[in-house]
Structures are given as C-alpha cells and as structure tokens.
Amino acid sequence: MIEVAALETRAGAFALRDVSFSLPRGAWGIVLGSAGAGKTTLLETIAGVRPAAAGRVRLRGADVTDVPPERRGVGIVYQHALLFPHLTVEENVRYGAHDPEHAIALARRLGAGQLLGRGVRELSGGERQIVALARALAPRPDILLLDEPFAAVDPRGRTRLRRELRALQRELSLTVLHVTHDFGEAGTLGDLAILLDGGRMVQAAPPETLFRRPASAAAAEFLGAENVYAGSATPLEAGADDEAGTMRFRAGSLELVGVGETGAVAHAVIRGEDVVLAREHGGTSSARNVLEGVVAEVVRHGALARVTLEVGELPLVATVTAGSVSELGLLPGSRAVATIKATAVHLC
Amino acid sequence: MSSVAERGRGAHRVAAAGVVLGALLLLALLGLPIVVLLLRGGLSGLAQLGADRELRSALWLTAQTATAATLVAGVLGTPLAYLLARDRMPAGALVGALLDLPLLIPHPVAGMALLLAFGRASPAGTALAQLGLAVVGSRTGIVLAMLFVAAPLYVSAAREAIARVDERYESVARTLGDTPIRAAWRITRPLAGRGLVAAAVVMWARAVSEFGAIVILTYNPKVASVLSYDRFTGEGLDAALPVAAVLVILALVPLLVLRSLRAGTALGEPAR
Numbered sequence: 001m002i003e004v005a006a007l008e009t010r011a012g013a014f015a016l017r018d019v020s021f022s023l024p025r026g027a028w029g030i031v032l033g034s035a036g037a038g039k040t041t042l043l044e045t046i047a048g049v050r051p052a053a054a055g056r057v058r059l060r061g062a063d064v065t066d067v068p069p070e071r072r073g074v075g076i077v078y079q080h081a082l083l084f085p086h087l088t089v090e091e092n093v094r095y096g097a098h099d100p101e102h103a104i105a106l107a108r109r110l111g112a113g114q115l116l117g118r119g120v121r122e123l124s125g126g127e128r129q130i131v132a133l134a135r136a137l138a139p140r141p142d143i144l145l146l147d148e149p150f151a152a153v154d155p156r157g158r159t160r161l162r163r164e165l166r167a168l169q170r171e172l173s174l175t176v177l178h179v180t181h182d183f184g185e186a187g188t189l190g191d192l193a194i195l196l197d198g199g200r201m202v203q204a205a206p207p208e209t210l211f212r213r214p215a216s217a218a219a220a221e222f223l224g225a226e227n228v229y230a231g232s233a234t235p236l237e238a239g240a241d242d243e244a245g246t247m248r249f250r251a252g253s254l255e256l257v258g259v260g261e262t263g264a265v266a267h268a269v270i271r272g273e274d275v276v277l278a279r280e281h282g283g284t285s286s287a288r289n290v291l292e293g294v295v296a297e298v299v300r301h302g303a304l305a306r307v308t309l310e311v312g313e314l315p316l317v318a319t320v321t322a323g324s325v326s327e328l329g330l331l332p333g334s335r336a337v338a339t340i341k342a343t344a345v346h347l348c
Numbered sequence: 349m350s351s352v353a354e355r356g357r358g359a360h361r362v363a364a365a366g367v368v369l370g371a372l373l374l375l376a377l378l379g380l381p382i383v384v385l386l387l388r389g390g391l392s393g394l395a396q397l398g399a400d401r402e403l404r405s406a407l408w409l410t411a412q413t414a415t416a417a418t419l420v421a422g423v424l425g426t427p428l429a430y431l432l433a434r435d436r437m438p439a440g441a442l443v444g445a446l447l448d449l450p451l452l453i454p455h456p457v458a459g460m461a462l463l464l465a466f467g468r469a470s471p472a473g474t475a476l477a478q479l480g481l482a483v484v485g486s487r488t489g490i491v492l493a494m495l496f497v498a499a500p501l502y503v504s505a506a507r508e509a510i511a512r513v514d515e516r517y518e519s520v521a522r523t524l525g526d527t528p529i530r531a532a533w534r535i536t537r538p539l540a541g542r543g544l545v546a547a548a549v550v551m552w553a554r555a556v557s558e559f560g561a562i563v564i565l566t567y568n569p570k571v572a573s574v575l576s577y578d579r580f581t582g583e584g585l586d587a588a589l590p591v592a593a594v595l596v597i598l599a600l601v602p603l604l605v606l607r608s609l610r611a612g613t614a615l616g617e618p619a620r
Contacts, residue, residue, distance in 0.1 A: 044519065047519070047523050048522070048523075049516075049519035049522055049523065068522070068527075068528075069519070069522040069523050070522050070523070070524075070525050070526055070527060072523070074523055075523060075524075076519070076520065076523045078516060078520070082514065082516050082517055082520050084517060084520075084521075084535060084539075085539065086538045086539055095521070095524050096521075096523075096524025096525045096526075135520075135524070136523070136524075138524075139524055139525060141523075
C-alpha cells in the first residue's frame with residue numbers, strides 16, 4: 001500500500017507540490033503527465049532517494065518519510081534501466097538479492113536467462129529493461145516503482161513483458177506505481193491513475209473516470225480528448241431520465257446538454273469515440289445532443305478514422321471505424337448528423 | 349558577387365594562417381626549452397644515474413614523498429571530492445574556494461605559511477614534533493609541502509571524475525539494500541576508478557615537480573628539484589643539467605600514464 005499526503009519535493013529549481021493519493025496493496029497505479037510534470041521525482045521521493053520537503057509518505061501503513069531507501073523495501077526501474085556497467089548481467093540481477101538462486105530464476109522467467117553471462121554494454125534497450133526489472137524484483141520487494149519501463153521494448157516484447165509482469169504482480173501481490181505515456185497501458189493495467197501537470201497533482205482517479213471525467217480542460221486535452229470547448233453552463237430543469245448535474249452548455253452557437261458538477265463550469269469535453277455519426281436524423285435516438293454539420297476532413301489511422309465535422313463555427317471530431325466512413329459515404333463537403341449522449345458531454 | 353566571395357576566401361586564408369602561426373609560436377615557446385634541456389643534459393643525466401649517489405637518493409626520496417603525499421590525498425581527499433561532486437558538502441562553495449587557494453598563491457609563500465603553521469615555534473609544529481613528526485628539515489615537511497600544493501589538484505580532478513558518474517546508479521543501489529557508503533564503494537568507486545587514478549597521477553606529477561614550498565620547509569634531505577637548484581647555484585648550469593634532464597624524463601612517465609587512462613572508455617556517464 002502506498003499513501004502519499006500533501007507531498008512536496010524539490011529537485012533543483014523544480015518543485016513537486018500537493019500530491020496526495022492512496023494506492024491499496026496489490027493495486028496498479030499509473031502516473032501520467034507531460035515531460036517535466038514531476039513523475040520521476042514522485043517515484044524517487046516514494047523510493048526515498050529524494051527527500052520530501054513536506055508531507056508524508058506511508059508504505060504498508062507505516063510512515064517512511066524519514067526512512068532511508070535501503071529500508072523501504074521498494075524496487076525501482078528507471079526509464080534508461082541504469083544497469084551497473086562494470087558488472088555482468090548476472091551480477092546486476094544478483095546485486096541486491098538475498099537469495100541468488102531466486103534472482104536467477106526470476107531473470108529466466110522474465111526472459112533474461114540467455115543474457116546472464118553477457119556484459120551490460122552488449123544488450124539492446126529492451127534487454128536492459130528486462131534485466132533491470134529482474135534486478136529490482138530480486139530482493140523480493142512488495143512495492144515496485146516503474147519509470148516508463150517498456151519504452152525501449154519492441155511491441156511484441158512489450159506485450160509479453162507486460163503480461164508476465166501483470167502475472168507476477170498478481171502472484172506476489174505487488175503494489176505497482178507505473179509512469180507511462182501510453183494511455184492504452186494506463187487503461188489496461190491501471191487501477192488508479194494519477195495525473196500530474198507542472199509539478200502539481202491535477203487528479204487521481206480510476207483510469208476510466210480520469211479519461212471520462214477529467215478535472216480540467218488542460219487535463220482533458222493532455223488525455224487526448226478531441227473536443228474541448230470553452231463556454232458557460234446553466235442549470236437545466238432535470239427530466240425524469242437525466243442524471244444529477246445535467247446542464248445546458250453554450251459555446252458560441254453550439255449548444256449542448258452535458259453533465260458536470262455544478263459550480264464554475266467553463267468547458268465541455270467530448271471524446272471522439274462518443275460521437276455517433278449518421279447521414280441523416282434517426283427517429284429513435286435517446287441522445288440529448290443532435291448536431292448537424294458539414295464534413296471538413298477525414299483522416300484515416302489504420303482501422304479507425306477521425307472525421308472533423310463543422311458545426312456552426314466550431315469543429316466537432318468523431319472517431320469512427322474506417323468501415324463506417326465508407327458505409328456512410330463521409331466525404332469532405334458532405335452533410336452529416338452527430339449524436340452525443342448527455343452523459344458523454346463532460347462539463348468541467 | 350564573385351569578387352566579394354574571393355575577398356571572403358582570402359580573409360579566411362589569412363585568418364587560418366594566423367591561427368597556425370600563433371599555435372606554432374606557442375608550441376615552440378613551450379617545447380624548445382625542454383628539447384634543448386634534454387639534448388644538453390638527457391644522456392649525461394641518465395649515464396650519471398649509475399655513479400651519482402646523491403642524485404639517485406634525491407630521486408628515490410622524491411618518489412617516496414610524492415607517493416606518500418598522493419596516498420594521503422587519496423585517503424583524505426576522495427571522500428571530500430565525493431561530497432563536493434554530489435553537492436552534499438555544507439558550505440560547498442566556500443570549501444571549493446579554499447581548495448583553489450593553494451593553487452593560486454606563490455609556492456614560496458605557501459612554504460612560509462606552512463612554516464608558520466607547522467614550524468618549530470607553532471603549537472601544531474610542537475605537537476607534531478612530540479609525535480616524532482618534526483616538519484622542518486624532514487621527510488614529513490616534504491610530504492606536507494607536496495600535499496599543500498598538489499592535493500587541491502587531486503580533489504578537483506577526483507570531484508570531476510565522480511560527478512561524471514550518474515548519481516542515479518547509487519539511487520538504484522540504495523533501493524537494492526546498500527547504505528550510502530556501500531553504494532559509493534560498490535558503484536561510484538569502480539565507475540570513477542579510471543578518473544581517480546588519473547587524478548592521483550596528476551597529483552603525483554605535481555608533487556614531484558614541487559620546489560618553492562619544499563625549499564622553505566626542508567632544504568635537506570634534498571628532493572630532486574632542490575638538488576638541481578643546489579647544483580645550479582653551487583656548481584653552475586652544466587652541473588645542474590643532468591639532474592634537471594632526469595626530472596623532465598621522470599615527468600614523461602605520468603604523462604604517458606595519463607594518456608593511456610584517457611584513451612579508455614568512460615563508464616557510468618549519465619544515460620541519455
């Protein structure tokens with residue numbers, strides 16, 4: 001279990017501030033944020049290699065804020081692996097292990113068996129990450145901190161390693177805190193996602209909530225929401241089927257019905273995959289938002305396509321399958337109708 | 349257009365010729381005295397080594413005291429260099445400035461300062477004499493003078509060598525169970541090893557060549573630099589040349605060692 005309360009850390013001119021979250025034992029936490037957001041600093045502070053300037057770090061229920069890293073029982077894997085270059089792969093894996101045989105077995109399980117006799121400089125980026133992972137797990141920590149560990153691994157190896165690591169995590173009840181830029185990884189692995197921006201924590205929530213209900217427009221844009229509109233909201237007289245917090249949102253000529261927490265709403269966020277496109281109005285849709293527009297652009301990405309619709313003076317991006325684009329005959333200049341459920345319009 | 353381009357090329361050629369000429373002039377100023385000295389005294393100096401007992405003894409004393417001073421600097425200076433490299437030294441900027449000071453003051457002045465601090469009349473000198481470590485006119489004095497003028501070079505070079513080792517290696521070692529000292533010993537020491545040896549070689553070479561501070565503290569027993577001065581003032585240039593030439597030849601050894609160390613690949617530099 002990792003608990004962080006009002007954590008503040010300084011790293012030169014950079015400061016990480018106001019970070020608070022709780023990650024239960026055996027859970028997988030994801031740390032998201034742009035470069036310089038403080039992700040690595042957060043991991044280093046939890047590991048104890050960087051002192052906390054304020055706030056507390058609790059591991060397994062015990063306050064470890066002032067405990068040195070060698071007594072925290074935390075493994076860390078850095079983005080660049082940082083294998084000790086003067087040691088062989090086997091010496092690296094055994095470095096902190098109390099049971100060398102267990103360390104070697106672990107390395108074999110992770111696919112580093114044939115690398116053991118080699119020098120660190122002979123390894124590829126992906127191989128280094130695997131060895132670094134084995135080295136971090138060899139002392140049997142119950143908390144593992146991962147700083148973009150799969151970044152240098154090829155896609156096939158990444159899938160295999162992710163699966164193996166997930167299995168190990170479940171088997172050993174490891175609590176994992178994982179920095180990644182891969183939103184897919186965040187969605188498939190994470191129980192809790194922590195979003196950092198400019199040294200501050202923006203939001204900590206289950207990944208689904210983070211992506212569906214980002215705390216701010218900046219968070220929504222970072223998390224890849226295609227449609228973020230600035231405007232204002234007014235309370236709506238709730239219908240029988242409406243969720244609490246249903247509001248009417250206006251941005252220029254665009255009018256939407258969405259859901260948010262009443263208060264200072266300034267933005268509407270719609271993910272592209274929540275926009276359903278048709279050539280003309282369907283009679284039976286229960287969606288609260290039906291918008292007509294003209295197709296401005298169609299960009300295909302493999303099996304998917306981004307269709308930009310001009311609705312009044314504002315663009316609305318829909319993510320649909322490439323097959324749908326062909327079926328509907330969506331070409332630039334053609335007219336289309338977009339329907340969006342009120343619950344898919346997040347007001348923040 | 350073409351005349352402008354030609355004028356540009358002409359100016360470039362003149363500038364290049366100026367740079368080459370300046371470099372040759374500087375090299376001649378640096379190299380000529382050494383070459384002449386070696387030509388005049390080199391062979392006779394080497395030949396004299398067999399017969400000149402005083403020269404052999406001075407060289408042996410120089411090597412012993414320079415080695416002792418380097419060892420002391422290694423033991424006391426490496427932890428200091430580590431703390432400075434890792435920004436963990438309280439008042440690090442002040443300590444850095446203090447370390448630079450011996451490099452900037454004239455060496456006879458350094459000798460006088462040492463005499464005042466550790467001479468027979470000083471409390472420290474009296475205490476050391478009672479321990480059998482009299483500073484004036486002794487090997488201890490030579491080692492002390494060498495240490496004073498050359499240890500800052502060791503600390504500075506060792507600090508750079510340690511700073512080149514990515515600190516995160518130690519962080520990883522700490523999470524694997526090492527205490528700070530153990531991590532520095534198992535990780536940073538071997539990774540900075542080549543740089544630490546180079547720092548020791550620089551210090552040793554500087555200690556061997558020291559004259560000004562030593563001559564104030566300890567004229568006798570004579571190290572090689574004092575012997576060459578003694579022969580120059582007592583017997584003239586020709587008598588001093590063989591000793592001086594042997595000292596130059598001796599300086600080539602650390603130079604070659606340094607070259608070979610720098611040719612090796614650096615380990616442990618920050619990953620990119």
